Amino acid sequence: MARFQSNSGRRTGAVGLILFGTVWTLFSSAFVCAGLMATWRGVSQSAWDKVPCVIERFEIRADQKKNPVFEVDLKFSYEWQGKSYTGNQLRPGTKGDDEYQKLSEVREKLLLEAQRDKPEGLTTECLVDPQHPESASLLPPSGAGWLGLILVAFGGGFMLLGISIIRNGLKSRSQKALSDQASQASQAPFSMVIFFGIFAVAGLGVTFGVVIPGAMRYFAAQSWVETPATVIWSRVKSHSGESTTYSADLFYRYQFEGRTYRSNGYNLMSGSSSGRDTKQEIVDAHPPKSALTCYVNPRKPWQAIVKRDLGASALFALFPLPFLGIGFGGMFWSLKKRRAEKARL
Structure with a gap:
């Protein structure tokens, strides 16, 4: 009777693991799909054909009532397969920015490259959609591909964890009582390694993507x-x-x-x-x-x-430390536990 209840409880727990892992995986896959779409959109727009164009107007308008506050008043002319067109997009799908210097940097770099004081009449290159030549932009999308890859990596890590949970649930349903310990020793730590690995990757991403570049900007600004x-x-x-x-x-x-x-x-x-x-x-x-x-x-x-001083924002440098500690510490503990369990069996 006790053995029957044990087997019944194990089967119920296995079904719960499978259901939880399935929901977790489906939820995580939404991030992967969104990331793949953003990556594809960014890559495809970056691959538009480059053609010569002439800038007729490039001004930065400021209006506190608008969103974004700073917009580019842009007009450039170009030719595609013998037909003339005009464009007004700085980047695909964007009108401006809330940071003035991001728009100003584009304008100033164009002037420096052409050794001119004004952008009117400046010849440069624009990107033209070969399928819709009336759509063109002066620059490719900003960071859309990288953002998409980050979403794919983020969602992919959680998907692996969900798949591992499903795998454990499926195996626990079919495993025999005599193999319980061996199965647990090989499955549970693997899921934990993935779980803690997500923390480690997040900590590394913040460290190398935010903290270190921020420190470099601080020393340069002095x-x-x-x-x-x-x-x-x-x-x-x-x-x-x-x-x-x-x-x-x-x-x-x-x-x-x-x-x-x-x-x-x-x-x-x-x-x-x-x-x-x-x-x-x-x-x-x-x-x-x-x-x-x-x-x-x-x-x-x-x-x-x-x-140019950091002030209280310097404390942000400590933000990735818990992620790094939990991530790498947890991975080390999980792998050590897995080796110890295998050694006992």
């Missing part, structure tokens, strides 16, 4: 040139999500080596956080038309920030 500036606008910007966060948005102009530039760069770590009052204090201290000190990158003078 040599940027202190420059007087004038505030164009200042406001507290809210960001909606699971909870509302806030950031100080200061838009200012400055002169460097005889040229006038604009920027809304505030600090090295872009982002938002809770607490509106602290951001309002920053805005109140810098009303429109007031004087401001910024720091300008002498190699790329269209890049400027108001604060």
